[in-house]
Amino acid sequence: MKMVIKFKPDGISASRYTALMGLLFAVSAALNWLESLFSVFLPTGMRIGLSNIAVMLAILCINVPSALLLTVLKACFVLLTRGVTAGAMSLCGSLAAFLVTVLLFRRTKASYVLTSVLAALAHSLGQLCAACMLLKTVSVFAYLPVLTVSSSAAGVLTGIALKVIFPEMVKTFGSTKQIR
Amino acid sequence: MNINDDRKLIRARDIVLIAAVLAAAAAVYWVTADFSGKKRYAVISCGGETVAEVSLDRFGDYSFPETGNMVFTVGGSGISVSKSGCPDKICMRTGNISRAGEAIICVPNRTAVKVKNAPGENDIDVVLR
Numbered sequence: 001m002k003m004v005i006k007f008k009p010d011g012i013s014a015s016r017y018t019a020l021m022g023l024l025f026a027v028s029a030a031l032n033w034l035e036s037l038f039s040v041f042l043p044t045g046m047r048i049g050l051s052n053i054a055v056m057l058a059i060l061c062i063n064v065p066s067a068l069l070l071t072v073l074k075a076c077f078v079l080l081t082r083g084v085t086a087g088a089m090s091l092c093g094s095l096a097a098f099l100v101t102v103l104l105f106r107r108t109k110a111s112y113v114l115t116s117v118l119a120a121l122a123h124s125l126g127q128l129c130a131a132c133m134l135l136k137t138v139s140v141f142a143y144l145p146v147l148t149v150s151s152s153a154a155g156v157l158t159g160i161a162l163k164v165i166f167p168e169m170v171k172t173f174g175s176t177k178q179i180r
Numbered sequence: 181m182n183i184n185d186d187r188k189l190i191r192a193r194d195i196v197l198i199a200a201v202l203a204a205a206a207a208v209y210w211v212t213a214d215f216s217g218k219k220r221y222a223v224i225s226c227g228g229e230t231v232a233e234v235s236l237d238r239f240g241d242y243s244f245p246e247t248g249n250m251v252f253t254v255g256g257s258g259i260s261v262s263k264s265g266c267p268d269k270i271c272m273r274t275g276n277i278s279r280a281g282e283a284i285i286c287v288p289n290r291t292a293v294k295v296k297n298a299p300g301e302n303d304i305d306v307v308l309r
């Protein structure tokens with residue numbers, strides 16, 4: 001049996017889909033860069049997870065395969081701009097955040113803030129696991145308490161941003177009827 | 181049509197849940213951090229292998245062949261990475277660590293610095309492996 005993964009939902013034209021995906025990827029790349037400016041002022045390399053907004057929006061207003069595509073593209077962007085280690089850490093973090101977001105947005109009616117806080121926490125945990133494997137030491141988890149606080153703060157911000165942006169996205173691009 | 185009209189921004193129980201997570205983080209920090217006045221030393225490891233153990237009483241700069249161009253500085257406020265060739269300089273921005281359980285991580289250099297309590301009255305200055 002042949003498995004076909006469909007990226008483009010039916011309710012949207014090909015050009016609209018291309019525009020939307022390009023826009024979301026550009027947003028995630030730009031936020032990724034903005035994030036690296038912020039992390040200069042924060043100790044211990046905390047990533048505030050702003051670029052998760054693009055992936056979460058893709059889960060909400062396009063579909064799951066497109067969101068996964070964005071996640072991988074984002075990791076490739078990090079790989080090209082910040083190197084292999086940063087790329088691997090970004091991929092692990094983003095994939096964990098992606099899984100949590102898909103589960104909460106698709107299977108439950110969890111609020112925006114709760115979803116993005118848990119996604120940000122998963123992002124931190126994923127990054128720590130990647131660092132743990134790269135360094136072969138568990139002492140990386142000493143960062144966990146600090147990262148929990150910063151992720152929660154970032155998650156609250158991301159959640160509020162989603163609540164504001166999502167209805168506008170639906171107005172501009174139309175509902176793709178992919179969401180329950 | 182707003183397809184997710186019924187999704188709320190935040191609910192009361194979410195605040196409780198997030199507060200619980202933050203409380204757990206604070207508890208973990210409180211349990212793992214050690215405020216006792218015992219003698220401490222830093223374990224510097226690279227790729228999982230211990231490179232050196234440095235007493236936090238021995239002030240000065242240290243560098244090791246395994247950790248390349250990284251320079252570790254022990255001073256009054258603990259140990260820090262004062263020089264590193266890695267791109268992000270996250271290890272340097274972490275600053276000084278001095279309490280047992282605290283750590284500095286440099287992923288590009290595969291290097292970790294972890295502070296530990298000296299076992300008993302064992303007075304270590306520097307142990308090179």
